[in-house]
Amino acid sequence: MTVLLAALCGLLTAASVYLMLSRNLLRFLFGLILVGSAVNLAILTVGGLGPSTPPFVPEGSTAPTGPVANPLPQALILTAIVISFGLVSFGLGLALKAWRTLGTVDVDAMRAAEAEEAEPPSVEAPPEPARPRRPERPAA
Amino acid sequence: MSWLVTLPLLVPFATAVALALIPRSHRGAGALAVGGAALLLAAAALLLAAVLQGGPVVARIGSWPAPFGITLVADTLSAVMVLVTGVMGLAVAVYATGEVGPERTRFGFFALYHVLLGGVVGAFVTGDLFNLYVWFEVLLIAAFGLLVLGGERAQVDGAVKYAALNLVSTVLLLLSVGLVYGLTGTLNLADLHLRLAAHPEPATVSAVAALLLVALGIKAAVFPVFFWLPASYHTPPVAVTAIFSALLTKVAVYAMLRLFTLLFTQEPGFTHGIILVTGLLTMVVGVLGAAAQNEVRRILSVHIVSQIGYMLAGLALLTPLALAGAILYLVHNIVVKALLFLLAGLMRAFGGSFELKDLGGLWRRHPGLAVLFLIAAFSLAGLPPSSGFWGKLALIRAGIEAEALALVVAAAVTSVLTLFSMTKIWSEAFWKEQPAGASGPISPPPGRLGALRGPALALTALVLLLGLLPGPFLAVADRAARELLDPGAYAAAVLGPERVAGAAP
Numbered sequence: 246m247t248v249l250l251a252a253l254c255g256l257l258t259a260a261s262v263y264l265m266l267s268r269n270l271l272r273f274l275f276g277l278i279l280v281g282s283a284v285n286l287a288i289l290t291v292g293g294l295g296p297s298t299p300p301f302v303p304e305g306s307t308a309p310t311g312p313v314a315n316p317l318p319q320a321l322i323l324t325a326i327v328i329s330f331g332l333v334s335f336g337l338g339l340a341l342k343a344w345r346t347l348g349t350v351d352v353d354a355m356r357a358a359e360a361e362e363a364e365p366p367s368v369e370a371p372p373e374p375a376r377p378r379r380p381e382r383p384a385a
Numbered sequence: 386m387s388w389l390v391t392l393p394l395l396v397p398f399a400t401a402v403a404l405a406l407i408p409r410s411h412r413g414a415g416a417l418a419v420g421g422a423a424l425l426l427a428a429a430a431l432l433l434a435a436v437l438q439g440g441p442v443v444a445r446i447g448s449w450p451a452p453f454g455i456t457l458v459a460d461t462l463s464a465v466m467v468l469v470t471g472v473m474g475l476a477v478a479v480y481a482t483g484e485v486g487p488e489r490t491r492f493g494f495f496a497l498y499h500v501l502l503g504g505v506v507g508a509f510v511t512g513d514l515f516n517l518y519v520w521f522e523v524l525l526i527a528a529f530g531l532l533v534l535g536g537e538r539a540q541v542d543g544a545v546k547y548a549a550l551n552l553v554s555t556v557l558l559l560l561s562v563g564l565v566y567g568l569t570g571t572l573n574l575a576d577l578h579l580r581l582a583a584h585p586e587p588a589t590v591s592a593v594a595a596l597l598l599v600a601l602g603i604k605a606a607v608f609p610v611f612f613w614l615p616a617s618y619h620t621p622p623v624a625v626t627a628i629f630s631a632l633l634t635k636v637a638v639y640a641m642l643r644l645f646t647l648l649f650t651q652e653p654g655f656t657h658g659i660i661l662v663t664g665l666l667t668m669v670v671g672v673l674g675a676a677a678q679n680e681v682r683r684i685l686s687v688h689i690v691s692q693i694g695y696m697l698a699g700l701a702l703l704t705p706l707a708l709a710g711a712i713l714y715l716v717h718n719i720v721v722k723a724l725l726f727l728l729a730g731l732m733r734a735f736g737g738s739f740e741l742k743d744l745g746g747l748w749r750r751h752p753g754l755a756v757l758f759l760i761a762a763f764s765l766a767g768l769p770p771s772s773g774f775w776g777k778l779a780l781i782r783a784g785i786e787a788e789a790l791a792l793v794v795a796a797a798v799t800s801v802l803t804l805f806s807m808t809k810i811w812s813e814a815f816w817k818e819q820p821a822g823a824s825g826p827i828s829p830p831p832g833r834l835g836a837l838r839g840p841a842l843a844l845t846a847l848v849l850l851l852g853l854l855p856g857p858f859l860a861v862a863d864r865a866a867r868e869l870l871d872p873g874a875y876a877a878a879v880l881g882p883e884r885v886a887g888a889a890p
Binding site: 265270273277280281284287288290291292293317318321324325328331332335336339340342343346347352355356357358359 | 515526533536540543544556567619620
C-alpha cells in the first residue's frame with residue numbers, strides 16, 4: 246500500500262509539474278491543486294499507514310485500547326487542505342483580476358510591472374476587446 | 386510569565402478584528418492601527434526585558450505538556466525579532482496613515498497590515514514546526530491582500546508572480562514538514578532537536594533538510610530562486626514595500642537561523658556548505674542585479690536579495706561571532722531597508738517620480754531629505770561608523786577566523802558595489818539638476834506630510850544609535866548567538882531538564 250501511494254504521489258507530482266510549466270496562469274493553478282494533493286498523500290503515507298480503527302478513548306480509561314490509526318497526519322492534512330483552499334481561491338480570484346485588468350492570463354505577456362525599456366512592443370497587452378463582457382454589478 | 390509571549394500575538398490580531406469591525410472613517414482606522422502597533426511595540430519590549438532577565442519564556446497553549454501541545458517559545462533571538470517587528474510595525478503604520486488613501490482603508494488595508502504583523506510575530510515565537518508553516522501561510526495571505534489592494538495594473542502583474550512562486554514554496558515547505566514528521570514522529574522543535582540528533586540515518590535527515598532549504602530559500606529570496614522579489618516589490622504603495630522588505634524575507638532567514646542551528650546540524654559540511662555557497666552567490670548576483678536598475682524602488686528591492694546573502698553566510702559558518710554578526714546585520718538591515726523605502730516615498734513626494742531620469746535637484750530643494758538619505762545609504766553600504774559596519778565587521782572577522790576567504794572577498798566586493806548603487810541614486814536624484822519637463826512634487830495633503838517625515842526621522846535616529854553605540858546591541862546579538870549554538874538549553878527550557886538529560890548519551 247505504501248509503495249502504491251508513493252507511486253501515486255510521484256504520478257500526481259509529475260502531472261502537476263507539467264501543468265505548472267505552462268504559461269497559462271489557470272493551468273499553473275490546476276497544477277498547484279494537484280501538487281497540494283500529492284503532498285497531502287505524502288504526509289499520510291510517511292505518517293505510517295497503520296490500522297484504520299478510529300483513535301477513540303473508551304469511557305473510563307485514559308488511552309485507547311489496542312492499535313488505532315495515527316490521527317496526527319490527518320489533522321495536519323486537514324489544516325493543509327483548509328489553507329490551500331484559501332490560497333487557491335485567492336489564486337483563482339487573482340487570475341480573474343489579471344484577465345480583467347491586464348487582458349491576458351499568459352504570464353509571459355504580463356509585463357505591466359516591468360521596466361519601460363525592457364518592454365518589447367509585441368507583448369503589449371491586447372486592448373479593450375479581450376475583456377469579457379459582463380454587466381457591472383451595482384456596488385454593494 | 387507565559388502570557389508575555391502570547392501578548393505580542395494577541396495585540397495585532399485583536400487590532401485587526403477591531404479594525405475590521407469598528408472604524409467608519411479613514412482617520413479613525415489610521416489612529417486605531419497606529420495605536421495597535423504602539424501596543425505591540427510595548428508588548429514586545431516587555432517580552433525582551435523578561436527574556437534578557439530570566440532566560441527563555443515558554444507558553445504551552447491549552448496547557449498541553451510540551452511535545453504534544455503547541456508551544457510558544459521566546460529566546461533572545463525570538464524576542465529581539467519580535468521587538469524589531471514592533472518598531473517597524475509602528476513606524477510604517479504611521480507612514481501609512483500619511484500615504485494610504487481612504488479607498489484602500491475601506492477595503493481593509495490596516496486590518497490586513499495587522500494580520501501580517503501577527504503572522505510575523507507568530508513565526509518568530511512558535512516552537513512547533515507545523516505551526517511555523519501555518520504562520521507562514523497567515524503572513525502570506527495577508528501579504529497577498531496588501532500587495533494586490535488597489536488593483537493597479539502593475540500591482541496585479543506583480544502579485545501574480547509573487548503569489549505563484551510563493552505558493553510553490555509553500556507546497557515544498559509543507560512537504561518537508563511532513564517528511565520531518567515521518568522521520569521522527571514529532572513536530573515540537575525542542576523534541577525534534579533531541580530525536581534528529583539521535584537519528585540513525587543522518588543522510589536521510591540531510592536530504593529532508595535540503596528540501597526545507599529550498600522552500601525557505603524561495604521565501605527568503607536567495608540566489609537561484611529570488612525572481613519573484615524584483616518582479617513585485619516595487620508595485621504596491623511605499624508603506625507596503627517598506628514593511629515587506631523589513632519583515633517578509635527576514636522571517637524566512639529567521640526560520641533558517643532557527644532550524645539550521647536547532648535541528649539540522651548532523652552534517653554541517655553538506656547543509657551549511659550549501660548555505661554558504663548560496664549565500665555568497667546571493668550577495669554577488671543581488672548587488673550586480675541592483676546595479677542594472679534605474680528606478681529607486683527597484684534598486685532597493687534587488688538589494689534586499691544581496692543582503693540576505695550576508696545573513697546566510699553568517700549562519701553557514703556556525704561560530705558565535707559569525708552568528709552574532711548575522712543577527713546584528715539582520716536587525717540593522719530590517720531598519721535601514723525600510724528607512725530607505727520610506728525615503729524613496731519622500732523622494733517621490735518631493736520630486737514627483739521614482740525614476741532616476743525624472744528626478745533631480747533634490748539636494749538643493751530638500752537638504753534635510755538628502756542628509757537622511759546619505760546616512761541611510763552609508764549605513765546600507767556598511768561604511769564606519771554606521772550601523773551596517775558592525776555586522777559586516779563581525780562577519781568578515783568570523784570569515785577570516787574560519788579561513789573562508791571566498792566569504793571575505795565576496796562581502797567586501799559586495800559592499801563596494803552597494804556603495805556604487807547608492808552613489809547612483811545620490812548623483813541622479815539629489816545632485817544633478819532637475820531635468821526639464823519633470824513633473825512637480827506630488828505633495829500629499831498638507832496635514833499628512835508630518836506622518837511621512839516622522840517615521841523617517843525616527844528610524845534614522847535608530848540607525849545612528851545602532852552605529853554610534855553598538856555596545857549593547859552587540860552584547861544582545863552575542864547572547865542570542867550563544868543561545869543558538871547551545872540548543873540543549875532551548876530543549877531544556879521547553880521540555881524540562883530531566884527529559885534532555887535522559888536523552889543525552
